[in-house]
Amino acid sequence: MGILDFLRASRSQNSASAAKERLQIVVTHERIRRNAPDYLPMLQRELVEVIRKYVDIDQDQVSVNLEREGDYGVLELNIVLPDLPDRPQA
Amino acid sequence: MGILDFLRASRSQNSASAAKERLQIVVTHERIRRNAPDYLPMLQRELVEVIRKYVDIDQDQVSVNLEREGDYGVLELNIVLPDLPDRPQA
Numbered sequence: 614m615g616i617l618d619f620l621r622a623s624r625s626q627n628s629a630s631a632a633k634e635r636l637q638i639v640v641t642h643e644r645i646r647r648n649a650p651d652y653l654p655m656l657q658r659e660l661v662e663v664i665r666k667y668v669d670i671d672q673d674q675v676s677v678n679l680e681r682e683g684d685y686g687v688l689e690l691n692i693v694l695p696d697l698p699d700r701p702q703a
Numbered sequence: 704m705g706i707l708d709f710l711r712a713s714r715s716q717n718s719a720s721a722a723k724e725r726l727q728i729v730v731t732h733e734r735i736r737r738n739a740p741d742y743l744p745m746l747q748r749e750l751v752e753v754i755r756k757y758v759d760i761d762q763d764q765v766s767v768n769l770e771r772e773g774d775y776g777v778l779e780l781n782i783v784l785p786d787l788p789d790r791p792q793a
Contacts, residue, residue, distance in 0.1 A: 619709050635733040643725040652757040659756075663749045667742040 634694040636664060642686040653679060653688040660690060668694055724784040726754060732776040743769060743778040750780060758784055 638660055642653055657677055664670060674693040679686070728750055732743055747767055754760060764783040769776070 632735050634735050635731075637729075637731040637733075639727075639729045639731075641725075641727040641729075643727075645722050645724050650757070655757070656753065659753045660750070663746065663753060666749075667740070667745070 634696075636668075636690075636692040636694060638664075638688075638690040638692075640688040642688075644684050644686070651686060653686045657688060657690065661692075664692065671695060724786075726758075726780075726782040726784060728754075728778075728780040728782075730778040732778075734774050734776070741776060743776045747778060747780065751782075754782065761785060 640653060640656060640660070642651070644651075657679075661670060661675060670692060674695070676691045678689040678691075680689070681687075730743060730746060730750075732741070734741075747769075751760060751765060760782060764785070766781045768779040768781075770779070771777075
């Protein structure tokens with residue numbers, strides 16, 4: 614199963630959610646040594662800033678989850694994008 | 704299954720790879736309208752620049768995959784990090 618199938622499967626389990634435009638960023642850091650630097654917490658704000666260059670993001674619409682297990686660190690950002698006005702077709 | 708289990712499962716299928724420090728970034732954009740802007744291709748370089756603030760990245764060690772299916776766009780960056788010198792324990 615590819616990651617696209619996985620994401621679609623998780624989304625369909627959550628079918629009660631309204632049709633909204635969404636952006637999800639998942640950063641996985643696999644460390645081979647425990648003393649390697651852990652910069653995932655610092656990345657979080659910078660990633661939101663990069664996205665903000667392209668779309669307006671309401672800070673209330675960003676949910677962040679940081680998980681660690683063994684050598685893995687996973688930073689997950691879920692962003693619900695604001696409704697855009699329809700653009701005229703060219 | 705959480706995303707962490709999924710990632711670990713995909714990694715273990717690839718057990719021939721050497722023990723290296725890795726960073727994976729997956730950006731999923733779920734669009735509800737086809738005419739919404741598609742900025743995933745532009746994000747790619749900016750995300751690498753953000754990571755580069757924290758670790759040296761060799762451009763040869765970045766692999767990029769951009770996939771589209773229906774309303775989903777998925778940008779996947781896989782980065783093998785350079786070996787770091789061991790840092791003295793405090």
